[in-house]
Amino acid sequence: MxxxxxxxxxxxxxxxxxxxxxxxxxxxxxxxxxxxxxxxxxxxxxxxxxxxxxxxxxxxxxxxxxxxxxxxxxxxxxxxxxxxxxxxxxxxxxxxxxxxxxxxxxxVPPRPLGATAVSNREINFGTDPIKSVAAPGGNEVMGIIAGERNILDWLGEFQRSGDPVALAGQRADVIGFVYRDARFGADEFMVARFTVSCCVADAAPVGLIVRWPDGAALPTDQWVEVQGRFEVGVFNGRSMPILVAETITKTEQPPQPYLHL
Amino acid sequence: MTKQAAENHAHPSPTAFLRRLLGGLLLLGLLISIVARGEGNLTAQFQTFVTIFMGIFVEAVPFLLAGSVVSGLIAVFVNQESLARFVPRQPILAALVGSLLGFTFPVCECGVVPVTRRLYQKGLPLPVGIAFLLAAPVVNPVVLLSTYAAFGWGPVLIGRFVFTILIAFGVGLLFTLAQPDEVLRPGAVVPLADQHGHDHAPLPVRERLWQALTVGGDDFFDMARYLIVGSMLAATMQTVVPQNTLLALGSGPLLSVLLLMVLAFVLSVCSTVDAFLALSFVSSFTPGSIIGFLVFGPMVDIKSSLMFLGVFKRRIVLYLILLPLALSLVAAVLVNVYF
Structure with a gap:
């Protein structure tokens, strides 16, 4: 048969x-x-x-x-x-x-995009538009308590004011993965996330610059929770809000690794 | 014995087919496992590639499936005569109808290809299909909404729709001059007469629905390989080509347009959301280049041009890439110069 x-x-x-x-x-x-x-x-x-x-x-x-x-x-x-x-x-x-x-x-063990994918993309530090004016919910950030703002919310805040001084002194508590390249000093790294609006083909990295004395000890791609205060500083020749860390905790990768616009 | 010989002539022997398939699967599986479990940069790059490929595939495959099922339904339920009655033959009208058809037939760039192929099989005139193929990924309610959400009511939205319709209309009109057998890939579009030749009695609707699904499944198998190879190319580009240095090159009314159009081709982002992606280029790129990105990308990108190969002859696929490229380039540069 x-x-x-x-x-x-x-x-x-x-x-x-x-x-x-x-x-x-x-x-x-x-x-x-x-x-x-x-x-x-x-x-x-x-x-x-x-x-x-x-x-x-x-x-x-x-x-x-x-x-x-x-x-x-x-x-x-x-x-x-x-x-x-x-x-x-x-x-x-x-x-x-x-x-x-x-x-x-x-x-292939599935893994979300990480530092390797950041390195050949344009990082948005809040200097390019990230939310559309017309998109619904564009102003919601104002209503979110500072402690619950994610990286994207903070960047939106910075972008709206266009002035790093606006964030100075505010406390932040954000989660992201560690990224660094030649632009970063020994005590600096970026706490990064990807934004995804459709699929990872349109992923764009966003991040906050973190200052932490032991920054170099954190391996790239490590997920961390950063708690600290914003100060005005200079990064790559530009005046930027810099998150000066008070505590850094290694965390698990969140089940939803990307931020959505 | 003679029957078996005849079948072997048409196809490889089934046992050889299965042996090769299983061998191929084993070999590929082994290779993938080895690379995936390594350490270092190559593995990291491979990981990134796999994630991006899976992203494009998982996002696009429901749309290809939907397009294939629609195609199967057309194959079984639409008859040639009624199609001929509704579609105009007059060239200008035909191309116009084709470029606006997306509003009643909402499919994106993955679903549009099997649907167009099936409509050709039912005797759709060439210009209508070409205009539909190029315009439908943009000229449909979903993309209208997403573009509105990203850019609001303004020059970008109007420019995107007007130029897409004009270009699709123009290219469609050009194909009035061609004959189907010069354009379509032999074998891709076989008239359906023989398929229904041995219909003894009309099947009940339920049976015909099952039949439509199987025909749709055949279409899926025909098209999926192009989608998959296209997605792999796009994912490779995204992994290897540094976007930041590419974008750093972009200024000036011509160069910026060229760059974003190349980027649109390489990224192969679905047309329903490319507006949100374009938003991030607004501050650093010229308005014309944004329009070029939003007009050219949905018409032609790596995955869709590979899928065209399943329907059209190679030379025609080249035209279908180059004509929209040239026309959207001109449109976008004009926007930069005059606005």
Missing amino acids: IDKWLVNWNVVEKGVKTAVLLLLGMFLYTRVTSGVVSYYINERFFTLTLVAGVGFGVLGVSYFRQWLGRQESDAAHDHHHEHHDHDHDLSWVGVLIVMLPLLLGWL
């Missing part, structure tokens, strides 16, 4: 497609349920991913039905094999390509 299936191209094709579709559905579905999807896309698209996961499942079932039907009809009319010649030349390379996301997703 198995032999008979294996020599019939249609049965093999339908079987492989069924398997790949069901696996894709399972893959997308588990990305959402395991929370890994938050490393990839903005949370407002999670439902879409879930729906797509179910959709692939349904598509897989439609193939499975054909696959079952095929074996019955094979016996019935073997004379004309009417696989509609669509140029669906399903090659093994083609299937391999469609399975690549599964291999990469399941075999």
